[in-house]
Structures are given as C-alpha cells and as structure tokens.
Amino acid sequence: MKGNVILIGFMGSGKTTVGLKLSYCLRRPVIDTDKEIEKDEKRSISDIFATDGEAYFRDKETECLEKLLADTGNKILSVGGGLPLRQRNRELLHKLGKVFYLRADAETIYERLKHDTTRPLLQGDDPKRKIRMLLEERDACYREAADVVVTVDGKDFEQILDEICRQAEDAG
C-alpha cells in the first residue's frame, strides 16, 4: 500500500477545502481527480458529461487512479464524489493509501450546494431530493472504501483537520 492520504465523500462534503488545508499542514502536494481529468481533457466536467456522458467520465476517473498508482511520493488525494462507487476504484484507493470518508448529511450538502451550477448530477428540479437519494445509495460504498469515517456536520475545518492529522500519521 502506498502512503497517500485520500479524501472521499459526497459533493460538497468539503474534500477540496480540507485537501488544501491538509496539504499545508502535512507539507504534501494535493491532487484533485476532477481537476486532473479537466486538465487532461481540456474541458470542464459539465462539458464532459454533456458531450460524452457519465460512463465516459467514470472511465477517466479509473484511469486517473491508475496513473496515480504509478506516481512516486506521498500526496493528499481529493477524489470526485462518485469515484468510490466502482469496485475497481475502491480497490485502487486501498492500494493508494489511507482513505478518509468526509461524511456530511443531506441538509449540510444542500445548504452548501443549493446555488452550485458545476455539478451536472444536481442540476434537476429537486436537488434536495436528489442529494438525499444519492447519499442513501452511496453511503455503503463510501463506508466500504473508507479506513476512517469523519463526520463533518457542525464541525469547523480546524476540528476536521485535527481528526484527520491525528490519524494520518501512519499513512506514510
């Protein structure tokens, strides 16, 4: 197993912000799989979904993890909210390092994302219902992928960072 610190969780659970702060605390670079894919594809996630569909994007996520496995050096990896749904991706995550699930409830996520236009999966009529449904569907996969579950509701970033840093030490 490699020694990356990996953040998974639903859209809006705070992976990007926590990843950046952790990068500073642990003095390691941070890699965001969504950004890597956008860079490789030279277009936004919304464009990828609209033009080539979700399945194409999911294949790019798996390719991205495979590339990271060949990478040297320990990093912070912040991964897209749907990435752990594939069994193959969960296996790759375990090989890549210690996985932290940032667990947020539907209310927290809705409040954070109600004005967001960049998540194609939440652009329908009733985003609150969609969040509840997807979260319910995904929670078991996130838990299966995770070494540590970090509940984020009602906590500030300092508390979350503290929890992760204390348990990230043995990640290499």
Ligand code: S3P
């Ligand atoms: C997705 C989450 C997004 C992005 C894409 C699909 C998902 O990433 O990968 O819009 O299926 O949950 P974030 O979790 O960083 O928002």
